[in-house]
Amino acid sequence: MTWFVNYIVDDAISPADRGLAYGDGVFETIHATPVSLLQLDNHLARLYKGLNKLGMSLSPQRKQELEDFLLSDILPLVSVDSVVKIIVTRGEGGRGYLPPEEPSHTVCIGILPCPDYSLQQQQGVSLSISPVTVSSNRFLAGIKHLNRLENVLAKQHLSDSDFEAIMLDDKGDVIECIQSNIFWFKGGKIYTPSLEFSGVEGTYRKQIIEHFDGDVQLGSFKLNDVLSADEVFITNSLMKIVPVINIADTAFVYGSLTKALQHEIQKKEENAIR
Template identity: 60%
Template sequence: MTWFVNYRLDNSVSVADRGLAYGDGVFETIRALPHSLLQTEDHLSRLFRGLSKLAMPFSIDQQNTLKSFLNFQVLPLINEESVVKIIVTRGEGGRGYLAPENCIQSIVIGILPAPNYKVHQEKGVSLSVSPVPVSSNRFLAGIKHLNRLENVIAKRFLMPFDFEAIMLNADKELVECIQSNLFWYKQGVLYTPSLEKTGVQGTYRKAIIEQQAEYIVQVGRYLLSDLMAADEVFITNSLMGIVPVVGVTGMSFPIGCHTRKLQILMQAKDMHGTH
């Protein structure tokens, strides 16, 4: 693993950093191939949007500095499939929860080994339903902030034979899985939960909704019963791509033709860098 802190080769941050004290920041994980960082624009757009939402926006110069560093310093170090992780915190300062008026962000960038999802993509995975609900907060909805305790606790409840768990909100509506977004097919129409009030608006989810024209996509508020009536189910994130679901709480689902077709379509887009 290789780490940079504020664009210098380093692996430590201050103990007074607000990211450590309060989770005061955002992060992104980007799938990296030799000569290519996939979906970079979508990842950075969400990163910058999150920073603005937390009232510590990047200036245009800061945005350009980060993009340049990724392209000319990080990318040349990628010689196999990897993960590039970007963490931006508010840095030090302030009194208690009160943030400093003018922050100097801490920028942490890591190059990490990529997990291998090939078997999951081919054979499918099983899901359970997490007992941990997802909180709804319009001030935090959609962004990848550093406060991930709900996901940490949900992961602790995950049974060894289940790959992921579906997370519901307080109204028992579908939101997402612990580390992925949720999709299903019903009569050839593609469905996915709305993430306007809660959850993480995944970059791969965005790509599926915006970049494929094969299927009508319905985004809305759905219950577990809607999912259980599906013809095909799959989960996604930017590292795993599309992973079919073959079971939800003991009920079996086929790996259908629509999921396979979309898998092939999106993999082709990955290889050609269209994200």
């Protein structure tokens, strides 16, 4: 496990860093192979969107510095399937919650072992319903900010027999899973929550919405909408597409639509790497 802090090999930040004190920052986890950082453009776009929303945009020069470092310094270090994690905070400064007028960004980049989700991709997984609800806040919706306590609490409630848990908001709307986005097929169409007020707009979610050769319905949905689906699957940039075969004792098939989508997206990724 190797870490860089502000582009120098290091694994420590100041106790006064606002990312530590307030979760004042954003992060990305990128699947890396020896020849490519998969979906790098989408990850960076979400990173920059999050920084913009938090009022600490990177300058064009800082963006270029980050992108050059990832491709010129980080990618050559990747010898096997890995995870490249990027954390950008506002750095030090300000008084209490009031941030400094100009951020002094802290940029942390790590190369970590990549988990193997091949078994889950092939056999499917079980989900439960988390007792931990997701907060609604349109100012933070969509971005991958550093305030993830709801997910931490939900993970602690997850039983060993379940791979993931569906998280609802206070109105009972389905939002996402603890570390993945949720989709389902119904009548040949794909459905997924809009994430207008809550949740993380996953890069794999974006890829499916943009490239699925069919109808994708985004909106507000209840748990019964998911439980009445024909097929259900979850996604993130590391696990890709993982079929769901059980949700709180309701069984689902790992069906032909999910298998076809897995194959289609995999081909697109292989072509992109070439």
